[in-house]
Amino acid sequence: MWRIYSPNHLGVRISTSTKNLRQALEKAKKQAGVDIRFGEVNYLSQFEINGKAKALHAELADSFDIAKAIDLLYMKREAFDHEAEYRVVLIDHNAKPDQITKGLRIAINPTQLIDSILIDPRAPDELAAALAFYFTEKIGFKKKVQRSVLYKAPTPLVVEQ
Secondary structure (H helix, E strand, O other): OHHHHOOOOOOEEEEOOHHHHHHHHHHHHHHHOOEEEEEEOEEEOHHHHHHHHHHHHHHHHHOOOHHHHHHHHHEEEHHHHHHOOEEEEEEOOOOOHHHOOOOOOOOOOHHHHOOEEEEOOOOOHHHHHHHHHHHHHHOOOOOEEEEOOOOOOOOOOOOOO
16 A cells, blocks of 8 residues: 555555544543544445435435434445545534534644554655654654565575475
């Protein structure tokens, strides 16, 4: 996926777990006064998505329900199932439409949320070193920061006779 999401070889992957994400957002939920919906994305055929969207449209036309409307955000074409996405939607029932054009702001502690940082395996050596230095020394990130070894050749095995 480095080739897809980091075409210029400059990407970083920030890793967390659903547990850490849930814990961080549950704290923020109380402070911000929002509802949160967590869930895995369902990968469906375009035909199935169209059918569900049409049925949902009819249902929402009769009686709008934000929880039902959000269902569509958890559907994606099966061509993307390799992404294995987990999504989070925050809902502020008191917000007016003109107040949320830029989304909702919530306070989270990124050092508690982030488990590790990987640097694109194709990044130039100088850039990889600079990014690792920045994350560990300037920001003070204490967990794993390294270049991905995805494209690194395995150590050869020698069988002696």
